[in-house]
Amino acid sequence: MSAAPKVSSARKLYLSIEGVTKTFGTFTALKDVGFDIVDGEFVCFLGPSGCGKTTLLRIVAGLESQTTGRIIQGGKDVSALPPAERDFGIVFQSYALFPNLNIADNVAYGLKSRGRPRAETDARVAELLTLVGLPDAGPKYPAQLSGGQQQRVALARALAISPGLLLLDEPLSALDARVRVRLRHEIRALQRRLGITTIMVTHDQEEALTMADRIVVMNHGSIEQIGTPMEVYRQPSSPFVADFVGSMNFIDGRMAGPGRVRLGTLEIGCAGAADGLAVGAAVKVAIRPEDVAVRGIAAGAPNSLRVKVSTLDFLGAFCRATLKPESGDTPEFVADFSINLMRDMGVGEGKDMIVALPEDRLRVFAA
Amino acid sequence: MPAVRRKIAVEDWVAIAAVVALAAYLLVTVALPLWALLSKSFQNQNGAFVGLANFVRYFENPALSQSIFNSIWVSLATTAIVVPLAFMYAYGITRSCMPFKSVFRTLALIPILAPSLLPAISFIYLFGNQGIAKGILGGYSIYGPIGIVMAQVFYCFPHAVMIMITALAIADQRLYEAADSLGASRTRIFFTVTLPGAKYGLLNASFVVFTLVITDFGIPKVIGGRFNVLATDIYKQVIGQQQFEMGAVVGLILLAPAVLAFVVERLVQRKQVALLSARAVPYQPKPATTFDSVMFMFCLVVGGALAVVLGVAAWGSFIKFWPYNLSLTLDNYVFSNFDSGGWSSYWHSIEMAIWTSAVGTSVIFAGAYLIEKTRVFDALKIFTVLIATLPLAVPGLVLGLGYIFFFNHPSNPFGFLYGTMAILVLNTIAHFYTVAHITATTALKQMDAEFEAVSSSLKVPFWRTFARVTVPVCMPAILDIGIYMFVNAMTTVSAVIFLYSADTKLASIAVVNMEDAGMTAAAAAMAMMIVYTSAGARLLNVFFGQFLLKRTQAWRQR
Numbered sequence: 001m002s003a004a005p006k007v008s009s010a011r012k013l014y015l016s017i018e019g020v021t022k023t024f025g026t027f028t029a030l031k032d033v034g035f036d037i038v039d040g041e042f043v044c045f046l047g048p049s050g051c052g053k054t055t056l057l058r059i060v061a062g063l064e065s066q067t068t069g070r071i072i073q074g075g076k077d078v079s080a081l082p083p084a085e086r087d088f089g090i091v092f093q094s095y096a097l098f099p100n101l102n103i104a105d106n107v108a109y110g111l112k113s114r115g116r117p118r119a120e121t122d123a124r125v126a127e128l129l130t131l132v133g134l135p136d137a138g139p140k141y142p143a144q145l146s147g148g149q150q151q152r153v154a155l156a157r158a159l160a161i162s163p164g165l166l167l168l169d170e171p172l173s174a175l176d177a178r179v180r181v182r183l184r185h186e187i188r189a190l191q192r193r194l195g196i197t198t199i200m201v202t203h204d205q206e207e208a209l210t211m212a213d214r215i216v217v218m219n220h221g222s223i224e225q226i227g228t229p230m231e232v233y234r235q236p237s238s239p240f241v242a243d244f245v246g247s248m249n250f251i252d253g254r255m256a257g258p259g260r261v262r263l264g265t266l267e268i269g270c271a272g273a274a275d276g277l278a279v280g281a282a283v284k285v286a287i288r289p290e291d292v293a294v295r296g297i298a299a300g301a302p303n304s305l306r307v308k309v310s311t312l313d314f315l316g317a318f319c320r321a322t323l324k325p326e327s328g329d330t331p332e333f334v335a336d337f338s339i340n341l342m343r344d345m346g347v348g349e350g351k352d353m354i355v356a357l358p359e360d361r362l363r364v365f366a367a
Numbered sequence: 368m369p370a371v372r373r374k375i376a377v378e379d380w381v382a383i384a385a386v387v388a389l390a391a392y393l394l395v396t397v398a399l400p401l402w403a404l405l406s407k408s409f410q411n412q413n414g415a416f417v418g419l420a421n422f423v424r425y426f427e428n429p430a431l432s433q434s435i436f437n438s439i440w441v442s443l444a445t446t447a448i449v450v451p452l453a454f455m456y457a458y459g460i461t462r463s464c465m466p467f468k469s470v471f472r473t474l475a476l477i478p479i480l481a482p483s484l485l486p487a488i489s490f491i492y493l494f495g496n497q498g499i500a501k502g503i504l505g506g507y508s509i510y511g512p513i514g515i516v517m518a519q520v521f522y523c524f525p526h527a528v529m530i531m532i533t534a535l536a537i538a539d540q541r542l543y544e545a546a547d548s549l550g551a552s553r554t555r556i557f558f559t560v561t562l563p564g565a566k567y568g569l570l571n572a573s574f575v576v577f578t579l580v581i582t583d584f585g586i587p588k589v590i591g592g593r594f595n596v597l598a599t600d601i602y603k604q605v606i607g608q609q610q611f612e613m614g615a616v617v618g619l620i621l622l623a624p625a626v627l628a629f630v631v632e633r634l635v636q637r638k639q640v641a642l643l644s645a646r647a648v649p650y651q652p653k654p655a656t657t658f659d660s661v662m663f664m665f666c667l668v669v670g671g672a673l674a675v676v677l678g679v680a681a682w683g684s685f686i687k688f689w690p691y692n693l694s695l696t697l698d699n700y701v702f703s704n705f706d707s708g709g710w711s712s713y714w715h716s717i718e719m720a721i722w723t724s725a726v727g728t729s730v731i732f733a734g735a736y737l738i739e740k741t742r743v744f745d746a747l748k749i750f751t752v753l754i755a756t757l758p759l760a761v762p763g764l765v766l767g768l769g770y771i772f773f774f775n776h777p778s779n780p781f782g783f784l785y786g787t788m789a790i791l792v793l794n795t796i797a798h799f800y801t802v803a804h805i806t807a808t809t810a811l812k813q814m815d816a817e818f819e820a821v822s823s824s825l826k827v828p829f830w831r832t833f834a835r836v837t838v839p840v841c842m843p844a845i846l847d848i849g850i851y852m853f854v855n856a857m858t859t860v861s862a863v864i865f866l867y868s869a870d871t872k873l874a875s876i877a878v879v880n881m882e883d884a885g886m887t888a889a890a891a892a893m894a895m896m897i898v899y900t901s902a903g904a905r906l907l908n909v910f911f912g913q914f915l916l917k918r919t920q921a922w923r924q925r
Contacts, residue, residue: 063820065373082376083823090824096817098836110825161825 014039014197015060015165020069022055022221029055030066031221040195042188044208047218048244053201054169056218060199061167062086074164089158093170095150097142103129103153104138110161128156131190148179155187159194166191168200172207184211205245209233217241239365242286249333250284252367261285261364264330268303270362282367289320291361292335294345297354304356305330312349321347323355378828382741389734390747393754395781396797400769401761407772408615421612425620431600431613435620438596441512441587442580442624445519449527449576450569452520456669457531459662461538462561464654466663474670475528477677478521480901482858482875484882485894486521487589489679490514491887492689499690510592518586521676523579524669527572534568535561538650553658567635574628581624582762584861585875589882597621598861601764605865611772618765629760677898684892700896705881705889708872713896716874719791720856720904727796727803727852732845735807736833740819759801763861770794771865786868798862799855803848810844811837842915850908854901 015037022030030052037043045053058064060071062083070079078086097106104125111121129135132152134145142150151171158166171187172180188211191198202208208215209229217224217232217240225237236242239250256262257279259271270285277283297304307323310332318336325332335355337347345353375383411417426432456475460468478486493500494509507513538561546556584598591599597617605614685695703709734755738748758766774785784790814837822832838845860875867876874893882890 061820061824063823066371068371079371080374082374082379083820084376084378084826084828085374088824090821092815092817092821094815094817096815096821098818098832098840100836100839109822110827157821158824163824 011038011040013037014041014074016070016072017056017060018070018072020056020059020066020071022052022059022064023067029221030059033069033218033221033223035216035223035226037197037199040197042191042198042200042211042213044212044215045199045201045218046205046208046215046245047203047224049203051218052221053203053216053218057167057169057199057201060165061088061090087163088165088167089161089163090167090169091151091154091158091171093173095142095147095154095174097150097154097157099142101141102138103134103140103142103145106142106153107156107160109157124160128160129153131159132156133186146179147175148183151175151183152186155190159196164197166196166198168198170201170203173202173204180207187211209245215245217244219244236286236363239284239286242363242365247289247334247336249287249289251287251331251333253283253285253364255279255281255283264325265327266305266325266330268305268357268362269359270364271359277364277366284365284367285357286363286365287333287357287361289334289336290318291358292323292333293356293358294335294337294341294353297356299354301354301356303359304354307353307355309347309349309351309353312347319347326352378823379743382737382743382829385733386737386741386744386747386751389730389737390751390754392730392734393751393800396793397757397761397766397800398754400766400773400797401757402769403772403776404615404618404765404769407612408619410612412612421616425613425616430595431617434595434597434600434617437512437594438581438598441515441519441596442577444512444516445523445580446573446576448516449520449523450572452669453524453527453531453572454565454569455662455665457528457535458561459666461532461535462650462652463659463662464652465659465666471666471670472532474673476525477673479525480854480858480905481677481680481898482860482878482894483518483522483583483585484589484860484875484878484890485680485898486518486676487514487586488683488878488882488887488891488894489521489676490517491590492679492683492891495887497690508592510590511594514590514592515587515594515596518590519580519583521673522583522586523576524673526579527576530572530575531565531568534565534571538564540650543650571632571635574631578625578628578762582621582764582861584764584864585879588879598762598764601768602864605768605771614768615772618762618768621762622760622765625762626760680891681895681898683888684895686888689888699888699892702877702889702893705884705886706877708869708877712872712877713874713893715788715871716857716897717900719788719795719871719873720853720900722788722792723795723856724849724853726792727799728845728849730796731800731803731848732807732838732841733833735804735811736837739808739811740814740837741829742819755804756801758797758799761798763798763859764864766798767794767862767865770862786866786871788871790866791863791871791873794862794866795856795859796852798859799852803851806844806848806851807841810841814840843912846908846912846915850905853904857897857901857904 013036016034017036018034020030020033021028033052033056045056047053055064059066060073062078062081062085066079070077072078073087098109101109104122107125107128108121111124116124125138126135129137132155134149134152134156137145137149137153142153145153151174155171168187172183175183184207200208200211209232212229214226214228215232216226219240225232225241227235227237232241232245236245236248242248243250251263253261253263255277256267259269260267261270261283263285299306306326308326309321310324311322313320318338319342321335321337322332323335337345341347347353408421409416409418411420456471459465460472490509491514492498494504494514495501498509501509504513509517542560542564543556546560551559581596582598584602587594587596587599588602597620601614601617601621604610604617683689684699685697686692687694687696687698698704702713706712734751738752738755770790773779774781774790776782784793818832818836819829822829858875860879863873864876864879867873874897878890878893878897881887881893
């Protein structure tokens, strides 16, 4: 079993994924995946395409069956149940709205089969459409709505049957950037309001960081890290996570002593970040571009070094600078400078400056 | 950890039962009859296994094996004429700016509405013993290879044109712009861009035409005279001499080119798809006066010839006594004066066509849905798809013969079907299964793959989603399948000629019989009744379709 961190919160356990493995012939899509989700939590499965995140979601839904392993939902073992006997609502990237039914009929699709009286169904549909901010869309057809609106209808349809678990399969990937950002907030707010346990699959790290309570980072069918957005961003547990979530410098180096690492001729402290690495071991020192410190760094300050700005890429709110250390054999790295900082410090291409790689911002990985 | 065994829900059991039923249906109506034919060719009259003895006997009889040669050369001759004609015609429609393109397109498809017998009858009117233009042939008889080839050209033309239009329609404008900017001449562009782009279409059309000709029964029967071909040999061996084993041998020989064509078509299709990338810019022809006029004249001549052939049969059906008394009459349509069945064979055809269309469309569309959208019993589905694609490679005569062997077998529990309307319907559905199945599958593939997942998450069983969403959304494709089955059921001769009884004689068979008895005018009249009906059904399909689409496809409007 992979490490399944126990949830510290006092909230009730809702979903357990235990030792799930999925093979297609000789290809292993998921390798012994397991973790718990508590009631009302918003969890994102994040990873590159082909990492197994969608397969895992479909296994939770019962749309795909796992080769081995168990799924426990609400205290009940649902591992062998077909989707129709599980309790979930699902929203797909393609919206999958029935094109020949109007919006009201789409939302009511799961209600009608339950034989409720018509007035009750109509009231519930109106309530749901109001909930997703489309109170007047009922008589329209899906093709008459924008992508964002269609996705909200799909959400209303999934929520109509009051499921215990909401599954979102890349729900925002087909939308324009602007709509995507707005819908992110709406979905998150709605989820908080309803308190519904939610799993979202995405390959967009920004989406995962802004929406999730916890992120499950996956790669090659295994879990790389599980943690809050802040943990995943600040303390990535592997070079893969560090690289996949946000931008990261990887500087080749070698352990010079306990809590000391050598980058070319430069030696810096890395206490706390390099536990368990032997002296002389080849390592990669990781630091995020925005963590490179510039203000108030005097010559000789801890972990400081002299650099020359070799190129500057303007990216709107900030510039990404490529910095060339003066001690020639230390590798180049990049740093993000706010426009504000650039103005104050007079940063331009070719400028010499002193920067620091703060010890508490460094991560050191075995190379 | 032990492997997870999925619990099978009620819904899954229904799907499994339906898939099994579909597989059983295809097994009985396609696979087993073909197996019966195959095994019959290796047996003697008493049903004992004799190895290749029947084949040896066949090839030792020069009268019989001569037919192979005859069949091949008329098929090659027809292919060599039809394919270039169809290419030019399609080229005019897709690559020129000539006027009346849609008229020419419709004109090219006219022969599809008629049984293959009709052009043969027309050419007899024109060039037969009493033909009005007999002199043009300069003493050669129309009864034989000349007549066969001429009638086959008419009959095969629409099939070849449709393939060529598809092949020429998918062209990338950017290739032509690139060639233009490099200063290539129009001729050079034709040979370096157009022709290579259409080569798969040409190959495909050649195989299709060759197969159509070699397996067609109606034309050589009517206009072949003493010129024997494989298709008429089967008929003579089975119906004339009751030599069922020899019929089976000829059937297998007939199967060979069709199977070859089928395989080539599959390979070609795969390549043709890859030819056009998603980013291609569709070709837009630019006006060019000389070129457009030449193309217009060409299409006018070819399209006009098609209209004349149809027109002669129509005209002949109203003539008192060809060619001596050309005054008009309706007498030829009083079929009871010519054939014991009278009008009943026409009504049998209508009945058969309606059943084929209704049952066939339901079975084929529901079957394609089960295969495409349900998630059960994948192994059986692969087998089912394989059988469903088989009929495309099986000539009607061969399938019909297989039906005799299979359903007429004394120990077959389905034997009661023999000689009924039901067997004609089952046979015709099986005969035209593949194309309809492909149409249905294509339409289903365009539907969102997650509809079924969404329904099951909403606890709605798949059959409800099938009825409420799938069928309404696919209505255009369903109507296409319906009319395709209807028209083919009206015009088919080859498969049903072995299976009809006195109570279920069809219009197309009445045409063969009356023509055989020398009553050409009545045969023409009955053939024209088939044309009128097919054309009427098509028109009705268009109007009914528009009405239905307005009701069920309102959602398509933005």
